[in-house]
Amino acid sequence: MALREEQIQRYSRQILLREVGGRGQEALLDGGVRVDVAETAGCTAAAYLAAAGSPLEASARALGPGAPGFLAPASAVGESAAELLARELPDFNPDAVPTAPPRAQLAELPAHFEGPAPWVALGARGGQGAVLFRGPTACAGCFARAAEALAAPPGGALGVALGALGALLLERLVLGQGPAAGLLLLEAPGVLRPGALPVCERCA
Numbered sequence: 001m002a003l004r005e006e007q008i009q010r011y012s013r014q015i016l017l018r019e020v021g022g023r024g025q026e027a028l029l030d031g032g033v034r035v036d037v038a039e040t041a042g043c044t045a046a047a048y049l050a051a052a053g054s055p056l057e058a059s060a061r062a063l064g065p066g067a068p069g070f071l072a073p074a075s076a077v078g079e080s081a082a083e084l085l086a087r088e089l090p091d092f093n094p095d096a097v098p099t100a101p102p103r104a105q106l107a108e109l110p111a112h113f114e115g116p117a118p119w120v121a122l123g124a125r126g127g128q129g130a131v132l133f134r135g136p137t138a139c140a141g142c143f144a145r146a147a148e149a150l151a152a153p154p155g156g157a158l159g160v161a162l163g164a165l166g167a168l169l170l171e172r173l174v175l176g177q178g179p180a181a182g183l184l185l186l187e188a189p190g191v192l193r194p195g196a197l198p199v200c201e202r203c204a
């Protein structure tokens with residue numbers, strides 16, 4: 001899919017990034033994401049993905065008190081993420097309205113992952129934010145085992161930072177960049193360290 005003039009203008013900042021470029025922007029516009037989100041971290045990630053041009057399909061999970069932000073108005077609490085996106089996406093970014101099945105998934109833990117990767121999970125461990133991710137070549141079993149050990153993601157400023165990080169990692173995987181799988185722990189906004197990934201029975 002070639003970029004239209006208004007898309008080149010809308011996405012000019014990320015097209016100028018060497019890691020994205022015109023081809024990468026086309027890949028982001030083509031690669032829809034299923035989002036299973038309800039609170040600050042997930043809704044922030046959804047807003048970043050939609051702003052970057054990724055078509056979003058949402059689950060029926062009801063939005064919680066942390067949802068309002070870039071994408072969700074205060075009145076959205078209690079409605080489903082799917083209802084929110086159907087109403088807000090056409091104005092927020094018409095390119096983010098899905099026209100094909102999603103090819104990636106992002107969810108707030110606890111969540112069930114299935115279907116095509118990349119997968120990105122937003123969670124927490126020991127009071128820190130956690131982003132777990134896997135590309136299409138990495139093991140789904142190892143991902144599931146790591147996800148089981150994580151709690152629901154934090155809210156507040158840490159949740160916003162976690163959501164932005166999760167969206168960025170998902171975009172990198174869609175563009176075929178970065179490691180195939182990993183776990184990043186966010187101690188505070190901007191303070192990141194890698195976490196160890198557990199290994200599933202099949203890979204042990």
Ligand SMILES: [Zn+2]
Nearest residue numbers: 139142200203
């Ligand atoms: Zn494995």
